[in-house]
Amino acid sequence: MCIAIPGKVVGLEEDGAIVSFGGTLRKANLDLVEGVREEDYVIVHAGFVIRKLDEREALETLELIKGAGLEIH
Amino acid sequence: MMEEAKAGLERILLAHGAGGKMGHQLIARHFLPFLSNPILDRMDDSAIMEMEGFRFAFTTDSYVVDPLFFPGGDIGRLAVCGTVNDLAMGGAIPLYLSLSLIIEEGFSLEELTKILSSVQKAAQEAQVLIVTGDTKVVGRGGADKVFLNTAGIGVIPGNQICISGSNARHGDRVILSGSIGDHGIAVISKREGIFLGEEMESDMAPLNGLVQAMLRASQQVHALRDPTRGGLASALNEIARQSQVGIIVEELKIPVRESVQGACELLGLDPLYIANEGKLVAIVEREASNSILEAMRRNPLGRDAEIIGEVVADPREMVLLKTRIGGTRVLDMLAGEALPRIC
Amino acid sequence: MKYIEEFRNIKLAQALSAQITRLSKRPLSLMEVCGTHTASIFRHGIQDLLPPTIRLLSGPGCPVCVTASSDVDKALMISRMPGVILSTFGDMMRVPGSYGSLQEARAEGAGVHIVYSPLDALHLAEGRPNQKVVFFGVGFETTSPLIAATLKRAMSLGLKNLYLLSVHKLIPPALRSLVSSREVKIDGLILPGHVSAIIGSGPYQFLAKEFRVPAVISGFEPLDILQSICMLVEQAEGEEAKVQIQYRRVVSPQGNERAVRCLEEIFHPVDEHWRGLGLLPNSGLKLREEWREWDAESQFDLPTCSSEDPPLCQCGEILRGVLLPSQCSLFAESCTPDNPVGPCMVSSEGTCSIHYRYGRVPSHDGRS
Numbered sequence: 001m002c003i004a005i006p007g008k009v010v011g012l013e014e015d016g017a018i019v020s021f022g023g024t025l026r027k028a029n030l031d032l033v034e035g036v037r038e039e040d041y042v043i044v045h046a047g048f049v050i051r052k053l054d055e056r057e058a059l060e061t062l063e064l065i066k067g068a069g070l071e072i073h
Numbered sequence: 074m075m076e077e078a079k080a081g082l083e084r085i086l087l088a089h090g091a092g093g094k095m096g097h098q099l100i101a102r103h104f105l106p107f108l109s110n111p112i113l114d115r116m117d118d119s120a121i122m123e124m125e126g127f128r129f130a131f132t133t134d135s136y137v138v139d140p141l142f143f144p145g146g147d148i149g150r151l152a153v154c155g156t157v158n159d160l161a162m163g164g165a166i167p168l169y170l171s172l173s174l175i176i177e178e179g180f181s182l183e184e185l186t187k188i189l190s191s192v193q194k195a196a197q198e199a200q201v202l203i204v205t206g207d208t209k210v211v212g213r214g215g216a217d218k219v220f221l222n223t224a225g226i227g228v229i230p231g232n233q234i235c236i237s238g239s240n241a242r243h244g245d246r247v248i249l250s251g252s253i254g255d256h257g258i259a260v261i262s263k264r265e266g267i268f269l270g271e272e273m274e275s276d277m278a279p280l281n282g283l284v285q286a287m288l289r290a291s292q293q294v295h296a297l298r299d300p301t302r303g304g305l306a307s308a309l310n311e312i313a314r315q316s317q318v319g320i321i322v323e324e325l326k327i328p329v330r331e332s333v334q335g336a337c338e339l340l341g342l343d344p345l346y347i348a349n350e351g352k353l354v355a356i357v358e359r360e361a362s363n364s365i366l367e368a369m370r371r372n373p374l375g376r377d378a379e380i381i382g383e384v385v386a387d388p389r390e391m392v393l394l395k396t397r398i399g400g401t402r403v404l405d406m407l408a409g410e411a412l413p414r415i416c
Numbered sequence: 417m418k419y420i421e422e423f424r425n426i427k428l429a430q431a432l433s434a435q436i437t438r439l440s441k442r443p444l445s446l447m448e449v450c451g452t453h454t455a456s457i458f459r460h461g462i463q464d465l466l467p468p469t470i471r472l473l474s475g476p477g478c479p480v481c482v483t484a485s486s487d488v489d490k491a492l493m494i495s496r497m498p499g500v501i502l503s504t505f506g507d508m509m510r511v512p513g514s515y516g517s518l519q520e521a522r523a524e525g526a527g528v529h530i531v532y533s534p535l536d537a538l539h540l541a542e543g544r545p546n547q548k549v550v551f552f553g554v555g556f557e558t559t560s561p562l563i564a565a566t567l568k569r570a571m572s573l574g575l576k577n578l579y580l581l582s583v584h585k586l587i588p589p590a591l592r593s594l595v596s597s598r599e600v601k602i603d604g605l606i607l608p609g610h611v612s613a614i615i616g617s618g619p620y621q622f623l624a625k626e627f628r629v630p631a632v633i634s635g636f637e638p639l640d641i642l643q644s645i646c647m648l649v650e651q652a653e654g655e656e657a658k659v660q661i662q663y664r665r666v667v668s669p670q671g672n673e674r675a676v677r678c679l680e681e682i683f684h685p686v687d688e689h690w691r692g693l694g695l696l697p698n699s700g701l702k703l704r705e706e707w708r709e710w711d712a713e714s715q716f717d718l719p720t721c722s723s724e725d726p727p728l729c730q731c732g733e734i735l736r737g738v739l740l741p742s743q744c745s746l747f748a749e750s751c752t753p754d755n756p757v758g759p760c761m762v763s764s765e766g767t768c769s770i771h772y773r774y775g776r777v778p779s780h781d782g783r784s
Contacts, residue, residue, distance in 0.1 A: 003341045003452060004558065004610045006419040018269060021335030022417040024262075025270035029535060031565040032675040041419060043613065043666055044339070046505075047533025048562045050675065051613045051666050058419055058665035065428050065639055068435045068646070084523055088754075095754050267532055325426075335417055340532070341764070388778040398429040398638045400461015402774040 004045035006053050009038050019044055093303045093346075093407025097311075116315070117238050118162040118298065121229065128232075130165035132156060133224035141184065141218060143263040145256075145274030146350075148221055149191030154279050154350060155301070156225040157199040161281040162297040162353065164236035164288065165227030167199060172206040173222040178213045188219070199279035201225070233292045240295040241316035246362035247382040248355045250283065250375045251276070252328040253305050257347030258336045273332055278351035283374045290368035293358035300354055303407045304346035308354055309392045310406040316356075320392045322382030322404070345394075346407045356384060419665070423637030424460075432642035433465035439649045440469045445601050446648055447737055449591065450608035451478035451765025452636055458774040460638045470645065473600065473737035474770075476590055477608055479555045480507045480763035481735060482690045486721040487583045488513035491552045493718060494581065495526040500716075501544070502581075503529045503537040504552040510762045514724065517762075534566040541570070541578040550712045553582040558610040560584040560701055561675035564682040567710055581712040582702055585688060587611050588619045589699035595627045600737045604648035605631040606641065609663040614679075616671025620659045628657040635663035682707055691725065691759065692732035731758035734767050741771040748772060 007026070011018035016027045017036055021044075028044045030036055033052060041053040088095045105114070112120050119132030136152045146154075153170065160167040172192065176185070196203055255276040262268040280299060287294055296316070300308035305327070313320050329337075329344045337344050351374060357365050362380055369375030392404040448454055454474045457463065463472065476482050492513050495502035502518070509519040509530065522528040527547075531537050534551055541549040553563050563580060570578045587608060595602060607620060612633040623629045630651035634644035644662040651657065661667050679701075688700025703711040712718070725732065728746055733739040741747045741760070751757040753769055760766035 003339075004613075005335075005338045006417075007335070008418070020270075021332075021339055023271075023330075023332035024268055024273070024335035024339065026268055026339060029533075029562075029565065031569070032561055032672065032678060034674065043610070045558055045610060046562055047535050048565065050558065050561075050610065051672055053419060054665050061643070061662075061664060062422055062428075062639075065432060065643055068428075068431050068643075084520070086519060086523055088519075098754070265532070331417060338417070338420070391778070393777065396459070396461040397424050398426050398460050398462070398465065400464035401777055402458060402461045403777055405773045 004043045004050060006041050006043055009036060009040045009042055012036075012038060017042065017049060019049075091302055091407060093307055097406075115237065115239065118159040119165065119225075119227075121163050121165075121237070128229040130160050130163040130227045130229060131224070132159040133222065134159060136221040136223070137217070138260060139217060140260070140263050141188070143259050143275060144272035145259055146277040147188060147191050148219065149188035150195045150277055151350060152221040152223045153192055153195035153199060153201070154277050156223040157201060157279045157281055158299045158350075158353075160225050160227035161279075161284040162236070162299055163227070163229065164234040164284065164294070164297070165229045166285070167201045167225055167227040167281050169204045169226045170196065170201050171224045172203050174206070174208045175216050175220040176208065176210045177216040177218050178210055180218055185219070195279065199281055234288060234294070236294055236297050238296050238298065238312045238315035241312050241318050241320075241356040241384050242295060243318060243384055243386045244359050245295055245356045245384040246359055246380050247309070247320060247322060247384065248357060248362065248366055248369065249305070249327060249379055249381045250353045250355075250369055251351075251377040252330045252333070253300070253349055253352060254329055254333040254337060254344035254347040256350040257304070258333050260348075261340070262336060268336065273336065276349060276351035278374055280351065280353055280374060283353070283369065283372045286368050286372045286375075287355065287365050290364045291357070291361035293361040294355055294365065295358065296356040298354050299349070300352060301348050301350060304344070304348060305354060306345040306392065306404045307406045309404065312356060313392050314390050316384075317389055319385040319388045319390070320382060321385055321395060322392070323395045324397045326379050326381040328377050328379060345404065420637060423635065423639040425639065429465060429638050429642060432639065432646055436470065436642065436646050436649055437467040439646065439653060440467050441653060443469050443471065444603040444649065444652055445471045445473055446604045446606060446645060447473040447475045447594070447602050448606040449475040449477040449587065450611070451481070451763065452610075453477075453606055453608070453634065453641065454767055454770050455765050456636050456638065456641060458770045462638055462641055465642065466645065470649070473602070474734070474767040475594065475737055476690065476692060476735040477556070477587065478735075478760070478763050478765045478767070479559075479585060480511055481731060481759045481766045482585065482692060483508070483511065483554055483583050483759065484689045484691050485513050485724065488517075489515070489721045490713075490718050491518060491581060492516065492521055492526075494550050494712060494716060495521050495528045497716070499546070500548045500550060501527040501529055501540065502550050502552060503531045503540055505532075505554060506530045507763055508552060508554055510756065511759045512726070512756065512762070514721070534563045538566050538570050538575070538578060541575055542573070545577060548577050548579060550579045550581055550716075553580050553584050555584055556587050556608070556611050557614045557679070560683060561614060561679045564678045567682055567707065568678070570710075578710065579712040579715055580703060580710055582683070584683070584701040585690065586685065586699050586701065588622075589696045590690065590693060591620070591623060593693050593696055594736060595623060595629050597736070602629060602737070603652050605629055606644050606648070607631050607633040609633060609635045609640070609667060612661075612663070612667045612671065614672050614675050616667070617659050617661055617669045618671075624657040624659050630657050631659045633659070633661045633663050633667050635666065692735035726757050729758035731760040731768070734760050741768040744768070748776070
């Protein structure tokens with residue numbers, strides 16, 4: 001119900017962040033979040049940043065999943 | 074006809090022109106009853122006819138793209154490439170084009186000149202001549218700036234080449250000439266103005282040179298389609314239907330540019346359904362597939378060509394996609410309009 | 417694309433698939449609530465990676481599908497008013513109301529604009545001071561804070577010609593309705609990742625505490641969904657019931673408190689009619705009294721319409737997971753994506769639309 005995808009902040013302007021999605025750039029409003037900086041990864045829904053992506057958690061999740069693979073063998 | 078009567082189809086919707094199921098149904102149910110004949114009924118990209126011992130291909134297309142100018146091209150270039158490509162998809166060498174313009178009163182002469190200059194350049198690239206044409210002007214509001222129509226004639230040399238959407242056979246391989254989604258995303262992004270930065274370019278190009286290179290490598294090309302409106306998915310479905318076969322393609326083999334992928338993810342669109350104007354999909358004899366692939370990769374328009382799948386006997390008239398995680402799903406024809414989604 | 421591609425890795429998907437198969441002993445019915453999850457499951461063919469003991473049900477988390485036809489009628493009426501533009505997400509264009517859809521209204525000349533963000537509606541209103549722009553507010557907790565932020569911006573700009581027709585809804589009351597009705601056996605819930613990014617995990621605790629249903633807040637990529645299913649199977653096999661967060665890179669237990677505050681400033685919960693679920697208490701959002709002048713329902717003359725679902729349409733049962741689309745007599749016969757009867761076939765995240773477009777794989781008996 002909620003298409004929102006992760007992108008990288010490549011610029012900050014008065015009315016929002018410039019976010020790159022694989023090279024495609026879109027402006028996203030920052031009214032709903034705090035402390036967003038360049039190089040951060042953010043989740044954008046309908047022109048707004050709704051969350052910062054926690055890169056450490058992302059890596060941990062992948063490690064957990066890789067662990068599942070190791071368990072089998 | 075029953076469903077439409079039940080739903081009360083009284084008016085043409087935008088979706089009828091999108092290149093998917095609705096458009097096909099409109100033609101099948103409302104046009105063919107008046108126009109049907111053995112040549113038209115084949116419903117290939119161009120009609121192929123035989124006269125006095127040689128074969129020629131004939132096709133027409135109208136161009137109503139909005140915006141008129143976008144990165145990588147404009148309506149003028151599109152009008153030449155689109156028709157040249159339809160001829161090339163029948164294995165024909167394109168020779169002559171007609172050009173008709175319907176211009177809205179008040180349209181800028183400067184823009185018209187730009188368009189005509191693009192037409193000239195594209196015609197030179199494709200090595201075709203514009204030999205006849207027509208110009209009409211309608212009152213303000215009667216057309217959206219300018220509409221173009223081109224019709225084209227080409228010749229199919231010899232009698233070995235037999236390329237038609239109905240010729241795909243069990244065991245054939247499916248080759249895609251390069252990345253998909255470029256043109257449609259370029260147009261959407263220009264029109265909607267939602268993306269910033271470096272503009273995404275359309276892939277618009279005349280494909281007759283590429284096709285001739287393929288045919289020199291092998292004449293065992295069974296079907297060709299340039300996946301325009303409705304995208305690769307619709308083109309494959311058309312072939313599956315016409316040839317009464319099934320087609321299986323692998324998602325991981327289908328090239329998509331990262332920026333196009335990003336734009337699609339953002340808009341909730343699927344690159345498999347987005348228009349391309351400089352790509353083709355070929356169904357070729359299995360043994361010939363590697364040599365044809367090599368010939369394509371040597372051509373500038375086929376550098377990123379990949380074998381993406383194969384033709385099977387069952388399930389008939391269906392296209393299946395092996396997904397990137399190893400699952401299987403149906404790759405249906407485009408239903409309705411490809412509307413961007415948020416929710 | 418970073419943080420997307422890694423979560424689509426085929427080897428890891430197969431590893432998770434093997435683990436689920438190893439852990440799963442008894443038959444389980446797991447419901448994915450969110451339409452975006454249903455779409456992802458079918459687009460990637462995740463069913464093929466699950467053992468036959470796991471059955472996936474689709475729930476009512478498609479805001480387009482649960483919008484009452486009377487609300488579509490209101491939007492249609494507004495679009496036909498002179499000097500008024502209805503701005504909407506593309507998702508709503510083809511939903512049939514009682515007298516046609518917004519797409520058909522546009523073909524007849526009504527003022528309908530597709531937008532990608534509520535901010536587009538604000539810009540539209542700025543650019544056309546002599547016209548009124550009404551935004552058709554559809555969506556759950558992921559979307560409603562955006563509308564709240566947009567209205568606040570509009571107010572600070574002194575805009576006087578922007579309005580909201582709110583049919584926004586809340587997910588937890590729908591979940592409560594599903595698990596308490598016991599109409600369908602639900603052994604575990606895959607909870608919506610982006611709604612939860614906003615509201616956190618707190619509002620779901622009742623599922624575990626009151627109803628002992630395992631629940632996992634899941635991301636949308638194939639590995640997210642597979643890992644969530646693995647976590648649910650672990651809980652079910654271990655006779656546990658708790659709310660876990662799989663989508664930890666985006667969802668924290670507290671959620672996005674700033675967004676929630678913004679939402680609460682503008683909206684208040686009301687009882688709302690959901691197609692398929694009926695009237696649910698405190699499940700909809702309407703504008704607070706202080707924001708009345710922005711509210712399309714008070715500022716425009718809209719007669720109350722009654723909500724009638726098309727005869728024979730079984731979207732209701734499908735939204736509750738009671739029936740599969742293939743069990744509806746209209747499915748793929750008189751109800752198709754090109755000629756939809758009900759909203760589940762219209763929305764690209766509607767269960768019926770997804771089953772029709774992706775699910776009718778000939779070898780998949782019983783799933784489509």
